[in-house]
Amino acid sequence: MTSLDDIVQTPRPGLVAKVASYLREHIVMDHFQPGQRLPERTLAEELQVSRTPLREALKILAAEGLVEILPNRGAVVADVSPSDMQEKAYVLSVLEQAAAELACARATDRDIAEFQALHYEMKAAFIRGDRQNYFRINQEIHNRIVALSGNASLIEMHGYLCRQLYRVRYLSNEKSEKWTTAMAEHEAIMAALEARDATRMGEELRNHLGKTWFKYAADHRATETEASPRPARATEATNTTLRSDSSGDEA
Amino acid sequence: MTSLDDIVQTPRPGLVAKVASYLREHIVMDHFQPGQRLPERTLAEELQVSRTPLREALKILAAEGLVEILPNRGAVVADVSPSDMQEKAYVLSVLEQAAAELACARATDRDIAEFQALHYEMKAAFIRGDRQNYFRINQEIHNRIVALSGNASLIEMHGYLCRQLYRVRYLSNEKSEKWTTAMAEHEAIMAALEARDATRMGEELRNHLGKTWFKYAADHRATETEASPRPARATEATNTTLRSDSSGDEA
DNA sequence: ACCGTCAATATGGCATACCATACCAGTCCC
DNA sequence: GGGACTGGTATGGTATGCCATATTGACGGT
Numbered sequence: 001m002t003s004l005d006d007i008v009q010t011p012r013p014g015l016v017a018k019v020a021s022y023l024r025e026h027i028v029m030d031h032f033q034p035g036q037r038l039p040e041r042t043l044a045e046e047l048q049v050s051r052t053p054l055r056e057a058l059k060i061l062a063a064e065g066l067v068e069i070l071p072n073r074g075a076v077v078a079d080v081s082p083s084d085m086q087e088k089a090y091v092l093s094v095l096e097q098a099a100a101e102l103a104c105a106r107a108t109d110r111d112i113a114e115f116q117a118l119h120y121e122m123k124a125a126f127i128r129g130d131r132q133n134y135f136r137i138n139q140e141i142h143n144r145i146v147a148l149s150g151n152a153s154l155i156e157m158h159g160y161l162c163r164q165l166y167r168v169r170y171l172s173n174e175k176s177e178k179w180t181t182a183m184a185e186h187e188a189i190m191a192a193l194e195a196r197d198a199t200r201m202g203e204e205l206r207n208h209l210g211k212t213w214f215k216y217a218a219d220h221r222a223t224e225t226e227a228s229p230r231p232a233r234a235t236e237a238t239n240t241t242l243r244s245d246s247s248g249d250e251a
Numbered sequence: 252m253t254s255l256d257d258i259v260q261t262p263r264p265g266l267v268a269k270v271a272s273y274l275r276e277h278i279v280m281d282h283f284q285p286g287q288r289l290p291e292r293t294l295a296e297e298l299q300v301s302r303t304p305l306r307e308a309l310k311i312l313a314a315e316g317l318v319e320i321l322p323n324r325g326a327v328v329a330d331v332s333p334s335d336m337q338e339k340a341y342v343l344s345v346l347e348q349a350a351a352e353l354a355c356a357r358a359t360d361r362d363i364a365e366f367q368a369l370h371y372e373m374k375a376a377f378i379r380g381d382r383q384n385y386f387r388i389n390q391e392i393h394n395r396i397v398a399l400s401g402n403a404s405l406i407e408m409h410g411y412l413c414r415q416l417y418r419v420r421y422l423s424n425e426k427s428e429k430w431t432t433a434m435a436e437h438e439a440i441m442a443a444l445e446a447r448d449a450t451r452m453g454e455e456l457r458n459h460l461g462k463t464w465f466k467y468a469a470d471h472r473a474t475e476t477e478a479s480p481r482p483a484r485a486t487e488a489t490n491t492t493l494r495s496d497s498s499g500d501e502a
Numbered sequence: 503a504c505c506g507t508c509a510a511t512a513t514g515g516c517a518t519a520c521c522a523t524a525c526c527a528g529t530c531c532c
Numbered sequence: 533g534g535g536a537c538t539g540g541t542a543t544g545g546t547a548t549g550c551c552a553t554a555t556t557g558a559c560g561g562t
Binding site: 014016055056060065084091095098151152153154157 | 314322402405
C-alpha cells in the first residue's frame with residue numbers, strides 16, 4: 001500500500017479511466033500479444049489497484065473492441081484476424097473519404113499551410129529513412145484531416161477504428177517496401193487539398209488507404225506462418241507508468 | 252420495472268450483459284428522459300441486482316454513447332443535441348451508402364426478392380397509415396442492406412449509430428408529414444437495387460437519409476421549446492466527460 | 503493402455519462494506 | 533442582512549470476501 005498515495009495524487013479523472021487508458025495504450029502499442037489472457041487478480045496486483053476498477057476498465061475496453069470478454073472465462077486481448085482488419089480498414093477508408101470532403105470545404109488557408117508543413121516534415125522523414133517519425137507524422141496528418149471535418153461523431157468513430165488498427169498499422173509500416181508509392185499518394189492528396197477539390201481528395205484518400213491495406217494483407221499472409229515468436233508477459237514497469245501520466249492526454 | 256426477473260433466471264450470459272441490454276432497450280425506446288440521472292443504489296434496488304454489475308453495465312453504455320458518466324457525480328442518460336444528431340446522421344448516411352455499394356455487388360436474386368417483399372409490405376403500411384409498422388419495416392430494410400454488405404465492422408458501427416439515433420428517429424417518424432417523399436425515395440432505392448446499380452443506390456440512399464434528417468432537424472427546432480415534460484436538469488453538465496478519445500499518435 | 507469421470511484448484515462473477523467527494527443547509531461573522 | 537465557511541448527508545468510488553463455474557490432473561474402470 002505504499003505507492004497508493006502516488007496514485008491518489010491525481011484523483012480527478014477516476015481510477016477506472018486511468019486503468020483503461022493504461023491498458024488501451026499498451027494494447028494499442030502492441031505490448032500485449034493478441035489472445036493473451038488478462039487475469040484479473042494478477043493484473044490488479046501488478047497495477048496496484050483492486051479488481052473492481054480493473055473489471056470496469058476491461059468492460060470499457062471490450063466495448064471499444066480492444067479486448068474480448070468470454071463469459072466465465074475472463075478477458076483476452078482482442079485478436080483481430082486479417083479479414084477483420086480489411087473490413088475495418090474499408091470502413092476507415094470510407095470515413096476518411098467523407099472526412100476529406102468535409103475538411104476540404106472547411107479548411108482555412110492556415111489549415112492548409114499546416115498540412116503542407118506536416119507533409120514536408122513527413123517527406124523529410126521519408127528521405128531520411130526515418131520510419132518512426134514518418135509513421136507518426138503520417139498518423140498525425142490523417143487524424144488532422146478527420147479532425148478538420150468538424151464532425152464529432154466521425155472523429156469518434158475514426159478514433160475507434162484507429163485504435164483497433166494501430167498495432168498492425170505500425171507493424172505494417174515497419175515492413176512494407178512500398179513506402180515510395182504511399183508517399184506519392186500523399187502528394188496527390190495534398191494537391192487535391194490545395195486545389196480544394198473535395199471529391200478528388202476523398203477519392204485519393206480512399207484509394208490510398210485501400211492500397212495500404214491491400215499491401216498489408218499481402219505482407220501479413222506472407223509472415224503469418226512464422227508468427228508468435230515471444231510469449232512475452234510484458235507486465236513489468238507498470239507500477240510507475242499508471243499513476244504518473246494520464247492527467248491530460250489530448251494532443 | 253418488473254421484467255428483469257424474467258431475465259435474471261438465466262445466469263448464462265452474465266448479469267452485466269443483461270442489465271446493459273435492459274437499460275439500453277429502455278434508453279433507446281425513450282422510456283428514460285435524456286438528462287435523467289441514473290442513481291446507482293435506487294436503480295440497483297429496482298433491478299434487484301447489486302451495484303457492481305450495474306456500474307459495469309453503465310460503463311459499457313457510456314462507451315456506447317448512450318449514457319454519460321460525470322466524474323464523482325454519477326451517470327445520466329445521454330442528451331444528444333440536434334447538432335450531434337445531424338452529425339451522427341451524416342455518418343450514418345455515409346456508412347449506409349458504402350453498405351449499399353457492397354450490398355449491390357453481393358446480393359443474390361433471392362435477397363433482392365426479399366427486399367422487394369419488405370418494400371411492398373412497407374408500402375402497405377404506408378397506405379394504411381400504419382406508422383408503427385411502417386417504421387419497423389423501414390428500419391428492417393435499412394438494417395438488411397447493411398447486413399448484406401457482409402462487413403462486420405460496418406454492421407457494428409451502423410448499429411452503434413442506430414442505437415443513439417433510434418429514439419429521435421422514432422419520434423421523427425411519428426411527427427413528420429413528409430412520409431410521401433420518403434416513400435418515393437425508397438422506390439428509387441429499390442429500383443437502383445434491382446438494376447444492381449451500386450453507385451446510384453448508394454447516392455439515393457445517402458440522399459434519402461440526408462433529407463430525412465434535415466426534416467427531423469426542422470421538426471425538432473419547431474417543437475423544442477415545448478418539449479420538456481420533465482424539468483430536465485443536468486443539461487449543464489455536458490462539458491466534462493471522463494472519456495478519453497483522441498488517441499492515435501504519439502509514441 | 504486408453505478413455506471417462508470426479509475432484510481439486512484457480513479464476514471470474516456478484517454482493518457488500520467502507521471510504522472519499524460533492525452538494526446543501528445552517529450558522530456565524532462581517 | 534448577506535456572504536462565506538463548516539458540518540452533515542447523500543451518492544459515487546474502491547476494496548474485499550464469498551460463491552459459481554470452468555479447467556485440469558489423477559485415478560479407476562474397461
